Amino acid sequence: MAKNTPDTHAHDHGHGHGAGHNYLNHEKGLWSWLTSLDHKRIGIMYFITVMLFFLVGGLAALTIRTELFSANRLVDGQTTGAVVTASQYTRLMTYHGAIMVFLVIIPGIPAFLGNFFLPLQIGAKDVAFPRLNLLSWYCLLGGAGLAVASMFYGGADTGWTFYTPYSISLSKAVVLLVSGAFVGGFSSILTGLNFVATVHKLRAPGMTMNRIPLFVWALYSTAILQVLATPVLAITLLLIAMENVFQIGFFDPALGGDPVLFQHFFWFYSHPAVYIMILPAFGVISELIAAFSRKTIFGYTAIAYSSIAIAAVSFFVWGHHMFVSGQSEIAGVVFSAITMLVGVPTAIKVFNWVATLHKASINLASPMLYAMGFMFLFTIGGVTGIFLATTALDTHFHDTYFVVAHFHYVMVGGTLMAIMGGIYYWFPKMFGKMVNEVMAQASFFFIFVGFNVTFFPQFVLGAKGMPRRYYDYLPVFEPLNRMSTIGSYMIGTGFVIALIAVIHALLSKQEPVGDNPWGAKTLEWTTTSPPPHDNFEKTPIVTAGPYEYR
Amino acid sequence: MWLFQLLNSAFAHANSDTFMPPAATEIASHVDQIYVFLLWSSLISFVLLIGGMIWFVIKYKRRTASDKTAYITHNHTLEFLWSFIPFCIFIFSFAWGWIVFHQMRSMPENALEIHVVAKKWDWRFIYKNGREIVAGVDDQGNKTPATMVVPMGRPVKLIMASEKVNPASNEDPKDRPVLHSFFVPAFRTKQDIVPGRYTTLWFQATELGTFNVFCAEYCGDGHYAMRAAIKVVKPEEYEEWLSGEAAGAGGGLSLAEQGKQLYLSRACVGCHSLNGSAGAGPTWKGIFGHDVATNKGTVKVDENYIRESILEPNAQVVSGFQGGVMPSYSGQLKEEEINALIEFIKTVK
Numbered sequence: 001m002a003k004n005t006p007d008t009h010a011h012d013h014g015h016g017h018g019a020g021h022n023y024l025n026h027e028k029g030l031w032s033w034l035t036s037l038d039h040k041r042i043g044i045m046y047f048i049t050v051m052l053f054f055l056v057g058g059l060a061a062l063t064i065r066t067e068l069f070s071a072n073r074l075v076d077g078q079t080t081g082a083v084v085t086a087s088q089y090t091r092l093m094t095y096h097g098a099i100m101v102f103l104v105i106i107p108g109i110p111a112f113l114g115n116f117f118l119p120l121q122i123g124a125k126d127v128a129f130p131r132l133n134l135l136s137w138y139c140l141l142g143g144a145g146l147a148v149a150s151m152f153y154g155g156a157d158t159g160w161t162f163y164t165p166y167s168i169s170l171s172k173a174v175v176l177l178v179s180g181a182f183v184g185g186f187s188s189i190l191t192g193l194n195f196v197a198t199v200h201k202l203r204a205p206g207m208t209m210n211r212i213p214l215f216v217w218a219l220y221s222t223a224i225l226q227v228l229a230t231p232v233l234a235i236t237l238l239l240i241a242m243e244n245v246f247q248i249g250f251f252d253p254a255l256g257g258d259p260v261l262f263q264h265f266f267w268f269y270s271h272p273a274v275y276i277m278i279l280p281a282f283g284v285i286s287e288l289i290a291a292f293s294r295k296t297i298f299g300y301t302a303i304a305y306s307s308i309a310i311a312a313v314s315f316f317v318w319g320h321h322m323f324v325s326g327q328s329e330i331a332g333v334v335f336s337a338i339t340m341l342v343g344v345p346t347a348i349k350v351f352n353w354v355a356t357l358h359k360a361s362i363n364l365a366s367p368m369l370y371a372m373g374f375m376f377l378f379t380i381g382g383v384t385g386i387f388l389a390t391t392a393l394d395t396h397f398h399d400t401y402f403v404v405a406h407f408h409y410v411m412v413g414g415t416l417m418a419i420m421g422g423i424y425y426w427f428p429k430m431f432g433k434m435v436n437e438v439m440a441q442a443s444f445f446f447i448f449v450g451f452n453v454t455f456f457p458q459f460v461l462g463a464k465g466m467p468r469r470y471y472d473y474l475p476v477f478e479p480l481n482r483m484s485t486i487g488s489y490m491i492g493t494g495f496v497i498a499l500i501a502v503i504h505a506l507l508s509k510q511e512p513v514g515d516n517p518w519g520a521k522t523l524e525w526t527t528t529s530p531p532p533h534d535n536f537e538k539t540p541i542v543t544a545g546p547y548e549y550r
Numbered sequence: 551m552w553l554f555q556l557l558n559s560a561f562a563h564a565n566s567d568t569f570m571p572p573a574a575t576e577i578a579s580h581v582d583q584i585y586v587f588l589l590w591s592s593l594i595s596f597v598l599l600i601g602g603m604i605w606f607v608i609k610y611k612r613r614t615a616s617d618k619t620a621y622i623t624h625n626h627t628l629e630f631l632w633s634f635i636p637f638c639i640f641i642f643s644f645a646w647g648w649i650v651f652h653q654m655r656s657m658p659e660n661a662l663e664i665h666v667v668a669k670k671w672d673w674r675f676i677y678k679n680g681r682e683i684v685a686g687v688d689d690q691g692n693k694t695p696a697t698m699v700v701p702m703g704r705p706v707k708l709i710m711a712s713e714k715v716n717p718a719s720n721e722d723p724k725d726r727p728v729l730h731s732f733f734v735p736a737f738r739t740k741q742d743i744v745p746g747r748y749t750t751l752w753f754q755a756t757e758l759g760t761f762n763v764f765c766a767e768y769c770g771d772g773h774y775a776m777r778a779a780i781k782v783v784k785p786e787e788y789e790e791w792l793s794g795e796a797a798g799a800g801g802g803l804s805l806a807e808q809g810k811q812l813y814l815s816r817a818c819v820g821c822h823s824l825n826g827s828a829g830a831g832p833t834w835k836g837i838f839g840h841d842v843a844t845n846k847g848t849v850k851v852d853e854n855y856i857r858e859s860i861l862e863p864n865a866q867v868v869s870g871f872q873g874g875v876m877p878s879y880s881g882q883l884k885e886e887e888i889n890a891l892i893e894f895i896k897t898v899k
Contacts, residue, residue: 086772087771090770163768165728166769168723169724253746254745254746259746295622296619298624299624300623300624302629324731324740324741324742325742326744329651332651337641340640343636343640344640347632348632351629351632354603358610358622361610361613361619362607362611364611372603376603379595379600383591383592384592386592387585389643389644390584392650392651393588393647395651395654396739399766400766463568464569470773549621550618
């Protein structure tokens with residue numbers, strides 16, 4: 001366990017606790033970062049890598065939207081309106097999805113913000129297994145490396161879902177990309193394992209399970225999903241690789257396999273994965289709402305246990321991705337009913353957050369703006385989920401832009417807004433500096449408005465019947481696609497502003513921000529900003545819940 | 551049920567301006583009624599929730615740096631209500647969806663059957679009389695999608711299969727059949743086409759006109775261009791159209807007649823009788839649509855079972871007959887030849 005490792009103890013005595021000593025200047029040089037076992041430094045390494053992947057996935061998205069700005073037309077024998085070819089488009093779409101899901105949204109909150117703040121929030125010196133923590137970062141890097149390698153073998157064009165039998169075609173690129181997701185998956189498993197052990201074993205004295213912050217509850221529920229679901233994906237991807245390399249028939253009927261079986265395996269992981277992506281965001285939002293309302297959270301127990309409930313039920317809903325796949329009517333109906341049940345704990349959380357605002361003292365600083373934006377967008381994502389869970393309606397909406405809009409409202413409107421809010425909220429703790437508030441609010445404005453301009457028209461496109469993964473479309477769909485593309489440029493502008501704001505803050509000379517600039521109550525705000533190598537000068541003793549604003 | 555009928559009529563005329571395409575079947579209008587119900591429920595919930603949030607943000611804006619706030623941890627009544635009310639709406643939506651979904655999935659008897667063959671990246675439609683519809687090219691050289699002609703007011707059942715890109719090639723994995731999905735927005739219906747078996751879909755058009763068909767399951771670079779059309783005409787016009795023009799690949803023979811020729815030429819006749827007498831294999835007389843006992847349990851003889859028995863004869867062998875006798879016809883028959891044999895077996899009563 002971390003607190004007993006000789007390494008940590010040596011530093012305890014080896015360095016003084018003088019002013020300005022913190023985890024950032026604890027050791028110097030690139031090598032000290034690449035071999036660091038400090039959860040805070042590993043969190044920052046995840047921050048940098050995830051943001052790099054986000055840049056790549058984002059540029060792919062902007063290229064896709066640029067292609068879709070106009071319907072392609074034949075004018076005097078020349079095609080106009082095309083920016084890329086159909087085969088470039090299908091690759092862009094595949095890498096956009098695979099990068100954003102496996103390398104950005106899944107590690108985004110747990111491995112970056114979670115790594116940094118979970119030990120701090122429970123009063124621990126580090127995670128339970130610091131070496132596994134570092135290994136998890138190298139797994140993600142290895143997975144990303146394989147994904148990059150696949151681009152040099154023609155690139156995979158299967159979509160991020162790797163549906164068989166299309167993905168079974170002796171393609172080296174597909175084998176490399178699924179291997180990348182396989183290796184990257186271990187990053188997720190190791191992080192989950194670490195968090196479960198850390199929450200159970202390393203809580204500070206007095207930090208009972210009913211006193212851990214809701215962010216920790218959310219990460220804990222996520223960790224259970226990561227540990228239980230990700231291995232199923234790993235096995236499935238391994239089967240795909242073997243079928244491609246050795247032509248063993250698992251999923252391709254031409255080899256004696258069953259393509260629908262793949263869909264069952266894939267969604268058995270990938271539906272819980274949706275909650276791996278969104279549950280941590282719920283945790284961030286709970287922290288933001290409490291801190292910026294300066295009020296105890298309404299329904300702590302309901303929010304904490306609804307995370308566990310969502311995690312449990314999410315294992316039994318995968319078939320709602322397959323209502324028209326050829327699975328039986330009764331299977332579709334059962335999955336539809338269970339899916340409706342998952343909607344209830346999700347709704348409970350949103351109601352609790354709004355109820356917290358009642359009789360509060362609300363500070364509309366940029367992190368809170370993101371929390372409000374989250375509620376707005378996630379609610380739209382949530383209610384459209386009910387449309388899609390209804391079998392008869394999903395028969396129409398399945399594989400149309402309605403689904404694309406729905407999951408972007410949840411994944412981007414939900415998770416990404418939470419990441420952004422979390423970054424602005426915890427930035428002073430991580431780096432001891434404040435982000436310029438005007439720039440932070442400007443980035444919010446562009447991202448929030450741009451997001452709605454991009455994705456709301458896609459609900460309409462889907463309802464009208466435009467299928468997803470289309471390189472080109474009927475001219476009747478053009479006006480809404482144009483609007484969507486313009487919106488995507490606004491989102492891009494918003495993220496550029498956010499990047500400038502972060503770099504500007506890091507380079508700026510500022511007065512020290514103090515331990516607790518937002519006046520929040522959780523433990524990470526009791527230590528210095530940035531925190532020392534061992535997190536706390538003295539192990540904190542906890543005597544009350546996390547949101548005691550009285 | 552009366553409740554759903556009541557709702558059906560309540561939302562029957564609310565379909566305009568809801569972003570859905572025109573509804574051209576009765577089921578499509580049922581789907582739209584659920585959609586409109588959910589649209590209004592969502593809108594009301596959204597306005598209440600987000601409106602409440604904005605109102606609180608304005609009303610309880612921080613005034614001084616040391617504001618005191620109320621210490622409210624929970625409220626059981628409120629929490630029960632906001633769990634129970636969404637639960638009821640969700641379960642209601644589920645149940646209503648199920649009822650309409652069940653209609654979509656219950657194949658009507660005596661439907662007009664049309665075979666659909668999908669491949670990368672085009673559609674073919676084959677009628678019982680052997681007529682085959684494929685994509686065409688107009689005077690300017692633009693592709694015109696394959697257009698299925700169906701009579702208004704009559705149930706149509708599609709029996710759909712996915713085929714190889716190049717039926718002659720056995721080697722290139724890129725030639726193998728992949729998933730497609732038959733999607734008709736105006737009918738609000740969609741069904742994946744799964745290689746290795748038949749899937750079915752039915753509709754009964756209530757409007758005249760031509761409606762888009764899209765492939766909705768990603769199938770590669772040409773996925774976006776994999777379009778077809780359904781032209782709904784008056785029943786008498788349909789009969790005229792069907793008998794009017796010379797048939798396609800079948801040389802003027804109906805599917806069942808082509809099947810009979812295959813029955814003779816591909817040596818089925820050696821083992822399968824048409825008169826009820828047993829040979830090395832079961833007789834075809836009256837076998838279609840009936841249950842038979844096999845070494846894997848009782849099986850209903852439908853399109854999928856016959857297809858499997860042609861391509862993988864030893865998968866489920868009828869009791870009383872020996873496995874391993876019949877060779878596999880996998881790779882030897884084209885999709886339309888398998889269709890033709892099935893149509894022929896249907897006629898042997």
